[in-house]
Amino acid sequence: MAQSxxxxxxxxxxxxxPHLLEWLERAQPDVVCLQxxxxxxxxxxxxxIAAAGxxxxxxxxxxxxxxxxxxxxxxxxxxxxxxxxxxxQSRIIAATVGETRVVCAYFPNGQAVGSDKYAYKLEWxxxxxxxxxxxxxxxxxxxxxxxxxxxxxxxxxxxxWKDGILVSPPExxxxxxxxxxxxxxAFRHFEQPERIYSWWDYRMNAxxxxxxxxxxxxxxxxxxxxxxxxxxxxxxxxxLERPSDHAPVIARFL
DNA sequence: ATGGCAGATGGAATCTGA
Numbered sequence: 716m717a718q719s720x721x722x723x724x725x726x727x728x729x730x731x732x733p734h735l736l737e738w739l740e741r742a743q744p745d746v747v748c749l750q751x752x753x754x755x756x757x758x759x760x761x762x763x764i765a766a767a768g769x770x771x772x773x774x775x776x777x778x779x780x781x782x783x784x785x786x787x788x789x790x791x792x793x794x795x796x797x798x799x800x801x802x803x804q805s806r807i808i809a810a811t812v813g814e815t816r817v818v819c820a821y822f823p824n825g826q827a828v829g830s831d832k833y834a835y836k837l838e839w840x841x842x843x844x845x846x847x848x849x850x851x852x853x854x855x856x857x858x859x860x861x862x863x864x865x866x867x868x869x870x871x872x873x874x875x876w877k878d879g880i881l882v883s884p885p886e887x888x889x890x891x892x893x894x895x896x897x898x899x900x901a902f903r904h905f906e907q908p909e910r911i912y913s914w915w916d917y918r919m920n921a922x923x924x925x926x927x928x929x930x931x932x933x934x935x936x937x938x939x940x941x942x943x944x945x946x947x948x949x950x951x952x953x954x955l956e957r958p959s960d961h962a963p964v965i966a967r968f969l
Numbered sequence: 970a971t972g973g974c975a976g977a978t979g980g981a982a983t984c985t986g987a
Contacts, residue, residue, distance in 0.1 A: 726975075727976055727977080751976095751986085778976090778977055778978070779984095779986085875970085876971090879971085880987070914987070916971080917975055919970060921971095930987080
């Protein structure tokens with residue numbers, strides 16, 4: 716099986732490619748789920764990814780969204796977006812790697828509580844949950860990972876973070892509904908230091924103040940939870956020049 | 970401190986992100 720699975724919202728695959736390649740070399744993940752490629756499938760730098768030792772499957776989109784799964788072992792049974800949920804935005808790609816079903820997701824942001832985009836976010840979350848209920852019956856070894864755009868509870872926000880989008884009760888209830896399907900938060904499977912986040916706004920000197928949110932997650936079924944060895948945020952890439960505003964999160968298995 | 974940043978598009982100003 717995969718020994719490690721990571722997620723990283725790269726905020727433009729084109730701009731972040733050097734960071735990605737450097738990180739693959741250092742962290743040596745077996746599976747990497749990427750979000751916000753911001754490019755079409757035809758613009759994915761496949762040669763550079765192959766040279767780094769990874770297969771890649773993508774569900775790209777021009778300008779916004781776009782997701783990919785990189786894997787040491789070739790991915791199979793690839794699915795794009797949620798069946799039966801018509802969505803012009805490329806937010807999901809799922810595939811099987813080894814014995815593990817990997818669902819890579821870029822959850823909608825929602826913009827502001829009460830907005831049209833917020834309504835879309837909640838509809839999308841409901842469709843995702845309904846779909847996953849069936850997927851979990853077929854795949855005892857499943858990992859749902861990506862940029863959830865939800866900070867699950869107060870531990871996942873800087874103490875000064877006020878209410879609003881990403882932390883509203885309906886969003887947190889939707890996150891809870893995913894856990895209620897039988898999934899566990901890999902990060903919370905372990906004792907963790909306080910104030911660990913995965914995203915920091917480019918503005919406000921947020922990174923230097925650690926004014927962040929933990930919104931990038933890996934949720935696993937019990938069969939995978941039993942094999943978890945660690946789960947941590949790797950903040951090193953956030954220190955680089957022209958960083959993504961998200962840091963990669965990686966789960967390692969026994 | 971919720972802005973003032975960053976990326977894409979297109980070739981300036983606007984949209985989106987979170």
